[in-house]
Amino acid sequence: xxxxxxxxxxxxxxxxxxRLSCAASGFTFNTYSMNWVRQAPGxxxxxxxxxxxxxxxxxxxxxxxxxxxxxxxxAKNSLYLQINSLRAExxxxxxxxxxxxxxxxxxxxxxxxxxLVTVSS
Amino acid sequence: xxxxxxxxxxxxxxxxxxxxxxxxxxxxxxxVHWYQRKPxxxxxxxxxxDSDRPSGIPERFSGSNSGNTATLTISRVExxxxxxxxxxxxxxxxxHSTVVFGGGTKLTVL
Numbered sequence: 651x652x653x654x655x656x657x658x659x660x661x662x663x664x665x666x667x668x669r670l671s672c673a674a675s676g677f678t679f680n681t682y683s684m685n686w687v688r689q690a691p692g693x694x695x696x697x698x699x700x701x702x703x704x705x706x707x708x709x710x711x712x713x714x715x716x717x718x719x720x721x722x723x724x725a726k727n728s729l730y731l732q733i734n735s736l737r738a739e740x741x742x743x744x745x746x747x748x749x750x751x752x753x754x755x756x757x758x759x760x761x762x763x764x765x766l767v768t769v770s771s
Numbered sequence: 772x773x774x775x776x777x778x779x780x781x782x783x784x785x786x787x788x789x790x791x792x793x794x795x796x797x798x799x800x801x802x803v804h805w806y807q808r809k810p811x812x813x814x815x816x817x818x819x820x821d822s823d824r825p826s827g828i829p830e831r832f833s834g835s836n837s838g839n840t841a842t843l844t845i846s847r848v849e850x851x852x853x854x855x856x857x858x859x860x861x862x863x864x865x866x867h868s869t870v871v872f873g874g875g876t877k878l879t880v881l
Contacts (some may be wrong), residue, residue: 685870687814695806695814695857697870709868712772745813752820755802756861756870759825761813 652676652760654746659765666736666769672729672746672762680704680724683749685758686731688742688767696742699731700749700756714740736769743767773862775873782879783848791876793841793858801860803841805834808855808875817856818843845878853880 658670672684686698699720700709708720719732729746743766747758776794783789793803805818816825818834821841831846845852858873 687870687872689808694855694875695808695859695872697859697872700870709870711869747814750819752802754861754863755804755820756859757802757804757816757819758806758814758859759816759819761815763813 652748654748654760654762656744656746656762656765659744659767661768661770662736664736664738664769664771667732667734668736668767670731670733670744670746670765670767672731674727674729674746674748677748679727682751683756684722684729685747685749685756686718686720686729687745687747687758687761688740689745689764690739690742693742698744701729733767736767738769738771741767741769772869773860773864773871775858775860775871777856777858777873777876779874780877780879782881784881785848785850787848789845789848789852789878791843791845791856791858791878793843793873794839795841795860796839798839798841798860799837801836801862803834803836804859805832805843806857806859807852808857809853814857848878848880850880853878 743764748760750757750759806814808814821836822834
């Protein structure tokens, strides 16, 4: 059974940094692209970043480019999101999600339960 | 950047059919996926690749996509279907590729 478990969230001051982790199990991690998606309080889902299976291709939303860094360690079955220069608008639940792997699209077939990041001013 | 437009809310009585639309420029040329999000739970894909249904998702959930509108149809709506629904595409038409979500539609079962 596929499991994705996020960790690393918490309360941080504006301008600070956090590193989110996502531990994957139940599938061959190194063959799937992975994603981070967030949802701010009262708002909709917002895609943050994607990384292909071997880290060859990385994509970011314009809202986080230059401040967030996605990475993965296939030996540890883990996905990461380094978040720097945090802003109040980064307050959200952050989900990691697996890409099903269909051609020419991204389909998020499994999601973790999320980890909450709260940025205080 | 590519924009997906959903109605903020849809209301339907139990047993009736709910239709949630997702508008986008020539969205019919893209693969559309639909997610259900209930409070406190992780999102779940209910329809992918326009009209395919993952295992475990009831046949009551179906999708279509043509022209500038994709539609999620939920037949014989039940109280447990009450949730927020999001459409999503992969946009590679600009100079950089992105995942795009619609703003979400709150389905209320009357």
